[in-house]
Amino acid sequence: MLPKIAPASVLLSLLALASPAAALPFGDDTAQYTVTFQATWTAATHPGAFPSGAHFSGLIGAAHDDSVSFWTPGALASPGIESMAETGSKSPLSTEILNAISAGSGETLISGSSLFTLPGTVNVSFTTDLAHPQVTLVTMIAPSPDWFLGVADLPLFENGDWVDSKTVPLYAWDAGTDSGASFTSANANTVPQEPIALLGAPFLGANTAPLGAFVFTRTDDPTDLWTDLGSALAGTHGDPLLTADGSLCVGTTLDVNLDN
Secondary structure (H helix, E strand, O other), X not given: OOOOOOOOHHHHHHHHHHOOOEEEEOOOOEEEEEEEEEEOOXXXXXXXXXXXXXXXXXXXXXXXXXXXXXXXXOOOOOHHHHHHHHHOOOOOHHHHHHHHHHHOOEEEEEEOOOEOOOOEEEEEEEEEEOOOOEEEEEEEEEOOOOEEEEEEEEEOEEOOEEOOEEEEEEOOEEOOOEOOOOOOOOOOEOOOOOOOEEOOOOOOHHHOOOOEEEEEEEOOOHHHHEEEOOOOOOEXXXXXXXXXXXXXXXXXXXXXXXXX
């Protein structure tokens, strides 16, 4: 007799027909990722736009749902984004993220190291779930008035499954909070504050090489969600085999195959 541990009658029916108790699901509602910040900004990639002491501030961001957004192109920067873009500080953006987590719209605060040697890389791992499938992550271009790199509301769950890998080229953004025109301009608050926009000079926006990339890689093994219990009863064509790919989570795609 088969143990009834699959919460789907169609799977139980197929298992009964196949005889083996194979490939029973445990769920795929969570995913683990490592994001690698590949900083490629150098004097060679951006001649005339690579100041002395060039570096990137510590990574700060969150896994969250679509009810919250920590920054949006064309919108005004929050105090947290302003502070991050102008000084490299993770606060008060970290407070904005923790408030979202407390409210249920955020899942994980993501925090990583600064990069003082360019080119270079930084890795940060985090866990998220189906209720919070988006990621936002930023870092200050330093020194600069209020320039930064980042992604906003990036989906990690697409077409009914978690993405295995996603690479996002990074171009410079202007937070719209400081009117300095060069890397080492004196503080000059922008009044009134302007919307976040893709930066022109000295980087010329998307018309020049990116300053780096975020590479999101899933690190947990989705095949671990299924277990072959063995004990198939051989038929005319050998042992029947039931396999599955996906999860039993609402809104996801599940493929079931019965062979032999």
